[in-house]
Structure formats: structure tokens, C-alpha cells
Amino acid sequence: MHELSKRMLLVLAILALLTAAEIMALSMRQYPEQRLARNQVIDLIGLPDLYLGYGSTWLRHPGLATLSTVISEDGTLLDYYPGSFVISLESMVR
Amino acid sequence: MINTKLLEYALHSIRRRFWQRGVVVLIFSLLVFLLISVFSIAGSLRGELLNNLSSLPEIFVQKIQGGRQVDIPIDHAFEIASIAGVAETQPRVWGYYILPGTDVILTIIGVDPELPATIKKYEQSIAHLDIKDAASQSSFFIAGEGAAKLLKQYGYEATLNLYSHQGKQIVLSRLGLFISDVRMETNDVILVSENSARELFGTHPYKATDIVVRIPNPNELETVKQKIQFMFPDTRIVSTSDLKAAYDHIFNYRSGVFLALLMTTFMSFFTLVIDKGSGISLDERREIGIMKAVGWSINNILTIKLYESLYIVLLSYVTGLLAAYIFVFEFGAPLIIELFTGASRLKPELTLTPYIDVKLLVLSFLAIVPLYIFASIIPAWRASMIDADEVMR
Amino acid sequence: MMLTPEFIVLLIIESVVLLFSTIAAFFASRLAIQFAPQEPSAHQYKLLSQTYLTSSIIQVILFAKLASFPLFIFAADGLSGFIPGAMCAVGVINASSHGPLLLLLKLFMLYFIGSWIVINKVDGTTIDYRYTIRKYKLYLIIYVGLILEVIFTGLYLFDLDLDAIVSCCGTVFNPLSSTLGGRLLHIPNTILLPSFYLTFLIGLYAAFRKEPIVSGIAHSLFLVLGLLTIISFFSTYVYQLPSHQCPFCLLQKEYLYMGYLLYPALIAGTFFGMIPLILKLLINHTVDSYRLAIIFNSLFVLVASAYPLFYFLRNGVWL
């Protein structure tokens, strides 16, 4: 009984330590060269948004899209992508 | 103070009823795993965007007519440049190009034609660069990774034929490809010279798609913004601070968390119904009866039941957490990433830079552990109330 | 109404606490009326079994409350970004009129539930269920307190005005302003500090001599003085800025989350210091929690006084 329960506590302790180690390792892990390349490319192309692979144009650059681009794209899209998804900056800036 | 023997007994009884307890641990760690993975991915992407904002031009000026964006006259750029605090303004021509006969949408961005000469500045982000004859090229293109792969299927590798909006064919020769590290930003991008872009989109020579404005001192951002708005009432001005607020809105830390935590709560209660609803198995009833007969008090039994619940919920939380971080940041979240990438022909591959959100860890812990402990009170009480005499008969 | 993740979790925990405290209150009210352990009827046996349920629920409620109190401050701190003028939790809590009252009620409830747990432990050692009925009547009062707390949290959240400019620790706690914090801080440090250390010593002496009444009074005074001196004196040394008197910025990252060590030590120390008096008044039973009181209070005073001492050693001058 004693060894088995000690082993179970050990399992929990080891998992907790592993998690802490993983979190430490991840927070330490920077990618300087990748960061530099990305900064250069953003400076070159000057567009903010990541390519998350959307079919419609306004979703490629929601940052620069206006509500009208949604409607011009496909009115029905509004239901599928709720209006709040596009950055209707008009509503954002109070 | 704490009777370690009771803790030992509780742990041993978990081990003995492994399957019934194991199911609960599995469901709970899956729950924590899902919650933490989804938010780590969202957080990582958001972190990526916010980092990019630092090297973006501070303001984008778009001309709006009838609610739609139209091309902006280039002389606006000169007037904006005159505003104090503005370092430089640059009219840009960019747009979308749908490869004829396919559903592939490419982003065509026009940059100043002397780029081949100044390409050195962006060397880090471009590969397969044939620098030697770069300077002489006028009609060049640099393709993003996804776009290049796709165009290869259509036979365009070294050269690219685009059809301008009048139907005229424009032939461009490849200057280089964006490296895969920046594919998140440039996966569908085709960089061409401004002249080719104008020819492709048929933009009026004195007009541009929009104007970017660089303002070195962030404090002057708002004032310059108001000045431009005052100067050109029919323009829409997007600043990086708006973008930042917008990204928060999109990744919507709040409503996302709200939904996820609500889901967690329902799921945890649902799991508990399964686990505790199943009542106490016959041999467990007999065991408690025997324990009470040989001298265990009701409080002792409540204590070991509490230890059991604590161990189970802690084990589930830690396993779920560890699994989530390894799954997301070591293996790139194979399946769950699809949640974040829409459907499109250009296969988007996201590289997730590590993102640790301590607040989320604390909140998910507090959303799950107290609930489980509360829900395990009543079953533990029912177990401790078993009548020893009747069970041993 | 502002729904940040912290408030969502807080509301989840508070609603579960409310649900279970209502269950416990239902049983407690029946127990308080019908409990007569001497007659061996089946009904009494059922009531007896329900005492275990209610005490387990109340013990878990205490732990939930111990978690939800810092979470409330953490949530308020999280809101400081959205409320203009609020730099930390103080501003947010003052953003609605119910804020400070809610905070005091939450603090008071910790002590109240804690005392119930101690009474429950003592009742467990009596062979004739001497205090059982009284402890369940006491729980009904706690239940009213819990309801009040939920109502005040709701009120606080609903009339949280996000656009109104609020004053944060700068004005709230500076002696000149007329706010509650301000008036309390009219007491200059030259009086506050010696009385703080004096009540600490009296408490220590009473704890050694195991005097419940003196210890109880001294420690309750010490709690009030402790909170005041943290705000007006010790916090300035933590922030090393004479004008910055704020009790919540201690909880932030740049000050090594020192608040999470100081406040629990003060609360635990004063709680264990007051328990002998509370138990004497409520159930006339003597309990010896003095050792814990001494440990926690000295820890609190040591850590708190370390800041000005180190500051003086390093810079050779007081703030």
C-alpha cells in the first residue's frame, strides 16, 4: 500500500515538474532570426494580416477591409462571418 | 496534522478502481487540454500580429466613396507629408488577383521599381535570390511560399503570366521567393513592381490604392490622424493602435474565454454526473461497511473521499496542461490548428511561437477544481453514510 | 456590464458557493429546530447524518472563499485597463459605490466562516453535541452574509460605469482628500506607526499569556492598524515613492507579488489571535490558537518592516 501510493504521488509530482520545465523552456525559446525576417517582410509588403487561408478577399486583410467589402464580396457572408468579425473600425473607435 | 495514512489509503483505492477513476481523469484532462490548446494557439497568433504591428507603417489612408474604398489621388500623399510629425508618405498599389479558371486568390503588392537594387535590405526574408542580374530587371516578381508552390502546378516557375484587367498578358520573371519563416505573412503574396501592378489593375497613373504614412513618434499618432481626417474628410484612416484594438476584438480574448469557460463548466458537470451518478459499486459499499466496523469514523471516510477527488482533479489538470503545451508548441497542434485556418487552395501552415498565459492557467484551474470538489461532496457524504451493519449481513 | 475572464470564473465560483450554501442552509435550519440527539428516533438519525453533509459543504465553502477573495481583487485589477483613470484595483473598486463595502464584507466573511469551522471542530470533540444547535443557528447568519455578498457583487458589477473617470490610489489615499481612505489616513505616521507596533506587542504578550479577551481586542485593532500602516507607510517603502500609497499594487508583478504573502499572513495572524475571544463569546469554550497567531503576526511584521529597514540601510535616510 505504502509504495504504491508513494508512486502515485510521485507521478503527480513528476508531471507537475515536467509542466513547469516545459513552461520555462517555452517562455525562454525566442526565434531572433525569424523575428528579424518577419520585420523586414512587413516593412516591405506593408500589410498587417497573417495568411490564415480564407476564401474571401476581405478576410485576407480584415484590418484594411471596410464593411462594404464584405457586402461587395458576398452579402450572405455576413451571416456566416458575423459583422463583428470584420474589423468594422467605425464601431471600434468610440 | 494531515493523516498521511488516510491519504495513502485514498490513493490506493483510486489505483484499485482504476477504470472508473481513469475515465474521469481522461475526460477532465481532455477538457483542460482543449481549453489550453485553443487559447495557446489564439494567443500565439495574436502575439505574432502584435509583433508585426511594430514594423508596420503607422497609418493607412484609404479614400472612401459611397461606403466603398476607391483609389486615392497621389497628391494627397504630398499634402499629408507636409503635416508636422510625418516622416514619409508612400502611395501604394496593391490588390487581389484571382488566377483565371481557379478559386485561388493572390495578393498582388506593387513596390517601388528600384527594389531589385535595394533588395539587400530585405535579404533576410527572401531566398533563391539571383542578385547578379536583379538590378537590371524591371518586370520582376517575388512569390510567397504557398503561391510559388501553386503556380508551379500551373507551369509558372521562373516566369509568371498575369492577365491585366484589359486582358493584356503581362510576363514577369522571378527575382526570388519569400523564405518559409515568413510564410504566415506572405503565403499568398506576389510582390511586383508598382508599374506592373498599375498595368495589372489599371490604376490611374495619378492614383493609388492607399497611402501609408510613417510617424516615428507614437505620441503624435492621434494628432496626425485628426489632421489628415480634417484635411481629407472623405478618407478612412486606420492606425496601428486601431489595428491592435481590432486584433484584440478578433481574437476576442473575452468572448472566446467566456464561451470556453462556459463549455468547461458544463462539461465538468456533465462528467461528474457520469462519474458520481453511477453510485457506489457493491464492493465499495462492502469495503466502507468493513472500515466502519473496524473503527473508521464517518469523518475519516469523508476525508479519504476528499483526498481522492483532490488527487483526481489535480492529476487531470496537470496532465491536460502538459499535453496541451507539448501538442501545441512542440507538434504545432496538428488537428486543432484547422480551427484557425479557413479553407483555401493555398495550404496555410502556421508556425506557432511559444505563448504562455499565466492568467489563463490560474483561471482554468479555478474554473475546474472548485467545481469538482463541490460536486464530489454529496457522493462522498452518501458513501460515508453507508450503514456498516446492513452491509456486512 | 464588464465580463472579463476573471469575473466569469468569479461568478462561476460564487454561484456554485451560493447553490451549496443554500443546500447547507436548508439542512441547517431543520437541524437548528428539530435536532434532539438524545431521542434515538430514525428521524433524529437522519438529521444526525445531515450534520456531516452541512459541515463538509461549509468547509469547502471556506476554501472556495479563500480562492475567490484574491480572485476578486485580481479581477478588479484586470479591469483597470478598461476604466479611465484606474491604474489598479483601487480605482476599479471605487468605480462603483458598492466597491469598498463589498471588499470589507468579503474580508469579514472570511473571518466569520473561519470561526464557524473552528466551532465545528470544537463541537466534534464534545460527546453530547453541546454546540451543534448553536453552530447551525450561527451558520444561518453566515448564510445571510453570503447572500448579501452575492447581491453586492451583482450590484457592483451592474453599476460599474466604464466611462466615468475614477480616482485611483493617488487621490483615494492621500490624506488631503475627503474620501473614506483619505479621512482614515489623516492620522499622521508619527502616531500610526508606534500604535501599530504597540498593538502588535500587546497581542504578542496576550498570546504568550493566553489571555483571550486582551488578545482578541489587540488583534482586531492590529488588523485595522495593519491595513492602515500598509497603505500609508510600508507601501511607500515597497514602491520607494512617498506619494504612492496603494494597498493593491503590492499584488502586482513588479513588486514580486509581495501582497500575496503579506495579506494572508496578516489575515491568518489576526484570525488566530481573535479566535479564542470569539469562541469564548459564542460558545464559552477556550481554544489555544495563540501559537499560530504569534507565528503569522511576527512573519507579517518582519516582512513589512524589512522594506523600510533595507531602504534605510541602503540609502541612509528615511523616505
Place this chain on the structure above:
Amino acid sequence: MISLKKINLNVTDRAGRHIMILKDIEFEIASKEFVLLLGPSGSGKSSLLSIIAGLVRPTSGRVEIDGKSISQIPDQFSAAMRRERIGFIFQKFNLIPDLSVVDNITLPLYPTDLTREAITERVNPLLASLELSDMADQQVNLLSGGEQQRVAIARALINKPDIILADEPTANLDEDLFQEFLSILDRLKSLGVTLILSSHDQRFSELDLFQSVYHLKKGVLSHP
């Protein structure tokens, strides 16, 4: 030492019928006395023992051990009394099947604040005296009937009780295991323990082991 005053026990079964199990039981047991409780199965012997152990509350009447009533006291006190003073031997052994021999024997000591070392010191001589040392870590359900009986006895003796309650201990034991149990009873006699043994086995009445013998039929006690 143990005195039962006007113990009545009636129970309502699932069908709601009131069944009288024990009626006006009244008797005294001196310390170190061996008492035999004879009666057919179902005559309320087990309930009487459970009442003495404080496991069951009598409908009326009082049970006193050394003058202190144990029938109306809170559970933690009656549990503590069972833990410190009473050893229970059951007819079906009532061992926890998937625990090892040692864990079963030391089960009563878990709630106490004895250290693990103190417990092993106490359990080893007991294992030796009941020849269980070599199977100490085996799972109980793999043992034979006789061995399980010895484990149950060891469990009853682990907390050095001064009262042993044995409820039909020899019900499913064959002849030589019965003799073996008798030798254990002799050893208990030398330990100076108070024993209450309930059985329907007449063989016990021929022994001169028991100072007093009671007959229990349909809940009524008679002292021949």
C-alpha cells in the same frame, strides 16, 4: 464491565412491516469473562453484537462499557471506542478482497496517529504467531478459508482490544480448522481478553471455556 439494560431493537423492513429483533435484553459481562451466545441463525445474535460494538443504535435501552453509555454517543466517539477497545471477528471474515494481508490486518490502525514503523512493529509478531508472515503481501482473496480466518483474527487483535466480539466465527470451517480456532481461543484466554462468541454450533457448549452461556431465540434472551 459491559452492561446491557432493556435493549429493544425493532426494524421496519422494505415492505414497511415492523419486525421485533431483540426484546428487553438485559445482562452483565464482567471483565475477562468468556460469554457464549447460543441460538439458531436469524435469532438476532449479530444485531446484539453490533449493538455492543456501537455499530447499531438500539430502538430503546442502554449499552454501557465501564459505566459509560456507548449507544447514543457521536460517531467519532463510538468509532474511536471500536478502534481502541473492540476486535470484531465476522462469520464471512469480511476482509477487503483486493487488499494484501498486511493492509487488511492494519486496517483498523489507519485512522490512528500511529507511525508506519510503530504499526509494522505491532503487526510482525502477530503475523508470526498466526503463521501468516510468509504470505503477508499476498492479496487476501487468493488465500484459503483457514488462512483468511487467521487474517480476520489478526485484524481483530491488531489494536490490542480488551473486548473481542466473534459472530459465528466457525460457521464455514471444517473439523481441523475448528480445532485450530479452539487453540486460538485458549491463547486469547491467556491474554486476559473479554470474549463474546455467538454461534449455533453446540460443540462450543461442551467446552468449559465459557463462564456463562446464554440462549437467544427469536430475540429473547434466556439464561439456563
